[in-house]
Amino acid sequence: xxxxxxxxxxxxxxxxxxxxxxxxxxxxxxxxxxxxxxxxxxxxxxxxxxxxxxxxxxxxxxxxxxxxxxxxxxxxxxxxxxxxxxxxxxxxxxxxxxxxxxxxxxxxx
Numbered sequence: 612x613x614x615x616x617x618x619x620x621x622x623x624x625x626x627x628x629x630x631x632x633x634x635x636x637x638x639x640x641x642x643x644x645x646x647x648x649x650x651x652x653x654x655x656x657x658x659x660x661x662x663x664x665x666x667x668x669x670x671x672x673x674x675x676x677x678x679x680x681x682x683x684x685x686x687x688x689x690x691x692x693x694x695x696x697x698x699x700x701x702x703x704x705x706x707x708x709x710x711x712x713x714x715x716x717x718x719x720x
Contacts, residue, residue, distance in 0.1 A: 617707050617708050617709075617712070618653055618670050618671060618672055618673075618707075618708045618712045619670070619671045619672075619673065619674055619676075619677050619705070619706070619707060619708070620668070620669070620670050620704075620705070620706050620707075620708055621667070621668075621669045621670075621671070621677065621703070621704070621705050622666070622667060622668045622669065622703070622704050623666070623667060623701050623702050623703030623704055624660070624664045624665065624666050624701065624702045624703075625639075625664060625665045625667070625693075625697055625701045625702075626663065626664045626665075626697060626698045626699055627663065627664075627665070627696055627697055627698065628696060628697065628698050629663075631695075631696040631697075632663060634696065635665065635696050635697075636659065636665070638689055639657050639665055639667070640657060641685070642655075642657075642685070642686065642689075643655055643656075643657055645683075645685075646669070646680060649676070649679070649680055649683075650676060650679070651671050651672040651673060651675070651676025651677070651679070651680075652669070652670075652671060652672075652676065652680070653670040653671065653672055653712060654668065654669065654670040655668075655669050655670075656668040656669075670708070670712065
């Protein structure tokens, strides 16, 4: 259950089929910067685990912002065919943050 007055976190692992690993890496990587520019995005990170799984970590200001993100055409197209690219269903989690969201401090020059 989500609470709309706190940020929403979405995170999980995706294990690509070996023959699609490079394509999944390319597509997921292509989502990072555009997603970070969307209204309501607080964080958007992509990691590649040593076992070949990809880990996504996103924080959105609200459910409405996340819903708007999930409706973008490139993401919808990828999600509609997701299981073509994966060995197993994604291991994903969707939660309301309990701890207060702290804005990141500027990186010293």
